[in-house]
Amino acid sequence: MVRLDDNGDALIRVRNLDKTYRRGGQDVHVLQGLNLCVDEGDFVAFMGPSGSGKTTLLNLLGGLDLPTAGSITVAGDEITRLSGPKLANWRARHVGFIFQMYNLLPVLTAFQNVELPLMLTRLTKPQRRRHVETALALVGLGDRTDYYPRQLSGGQEQRVAIARAIVADPTFLLCDEPTGDLDRRSADEVLALLSALSSRYGKTVLMVTHDPRAAERAEVVLHMEKGALVEGTTSGPERSGPASKPAER
């Protein structure tokens, strides 16, 4: 269950997270005292106006950036204490990223793109091949392994990106507007895939979206407001835990 107050055994625990950017000599407080707990297997959607800090939060959760203050703990690792190669290794093992613009490498085939995260593991070539083929089959692209990104539709590209995100079996998936650039049908396919990953394979999925229909797929929808989170609608059977007030400073 997702909760905005603290929970000792949650998979992801965010405590009093602050992120301040300096722009033109002025401090921009993007995140202020943000708290969040996500349990294993949750499917969470983040919504909120443009510029409210959703991408910033996702980047911090994925260890792409470090907060100004506060901490993030994932499966017992306090990632906000890691940096450099340690953080990179942590990302390789625990996070699968899916972006709005797919971000596949244009010079690599679907197969090679999906294989990239496995390059960082000790798997042998035949083992890598098996994993890549499984992942591509899972997203329904088993017959497109040798296609280059430019030979695929947007929806297919995004599915390759999903395969790449899951191939190394990460602890959780981070999706930043994964359907933002897709037509309705492709978007639905991608969303169906993400829900299936969550419901059938028990993957923890955190997704930023502007699309209410996309948010409906999630069990929990959280709204970003003034640098903190407030709980929105949940599609789950029960709502547990009272939403904490954003910690003002």
Place this chain on the structure above:
Amino acid sequence: MKYFALIWSNLRRKKVRTTLTIGSFAVALFLYGLLAAIQTAFNQGVEVAGVDRLVVRNKVSLIMPLPVSYRERMLQIPGVKAVTYATWFGGYYQDPKNFFPQFAVYKETWLKIYPEFKVPRGEWEAFLQDREGCIVGRKTAERFGWKIGDRVPLVASIFGGVWEFNIRGIYDAARSEDDTTQFWFRSDYLEERRAWGKGMVGWYVVQVADPNEAARVAEAIDGRFANSPWETSAESEKAFAAGFVKQVGNIQLLILVIGGVVFFTLLLVTGNAMAMAVRERTAELAVLKTIGFTDASVLWLVLGESVAYALQGGVLGLAAVKLFTLRGDPTGGLLPVFYLSPGKMALGLALTVAVGVVSGIIPALLAMRLKIVEALRRV
């Protein structure tokens, strides 16, 4: 290496740019190989010089002769083991453009002092038996299609007339840097036929008993003939050859300057190509880092790419220039040895890799320092 496929795919990304960059390396290394071969040609005398040999010439100038009687007198100087002499003939075969060096040599000691030249015993015996005989280097024999037993006429531009010689032998060399373009005939034949300058020889070559004593022996020789009408200048063969190269001009410096400019240009060309490659790929590099590639591995990826450009072009250029040198001297006789040694090729390859690394290092560092969050925002 696991990342090889990735580097390779990146190389194929912009075919035109890749071709041009690899082409620049190929051209540069071809030029390097040519310069190296020319430098070897000019310096071969220095490089192959015997450490136990002194060249004794007229103090005034190399083209001034010395009396033949000096041989006996030099032999009396302590430390002198053997003495031979030669005279420049300066003839040509059929066409004045067909240059190759001809020496009238003192047959008794010539080969003893130049053991690097190999003549089959039987052929040398035949040469000793025939006053008009001559021994020709392998390259020159092949160049004119001469065989043992041929009678070849040379036009003597210095001594006048047409002189005919019988080819009695062909010499080979122990090392590929050795000159096999020379033509030797007997000094007694020259002495007999020359109309002027009898009793004189071009220069002496002295073999010393102990190479460490070479400087002292050279001094003793010059001292011996000081204040005579024909004063001498004795120096080690290496110094002599180096002085000879200097007379031609500062080839060494010229080659260094040309080579330096070429490699510097190459550095700029590749550096620019790599900088462009990294700039275009900002988002992709950020994605790699997102996936978990460390900053260091991104650095190696970019460096690997620039070294891959370099190696492909470098190997291509070196292979081409090696083949070119195998076809022989392109100047028709000016470069007696036209040869690209394995050492020079290895140096070329090392330079190539160095240029690859240096031109890739700044783009690679930029790629390494790239901040994921900012790079992704710029997409």
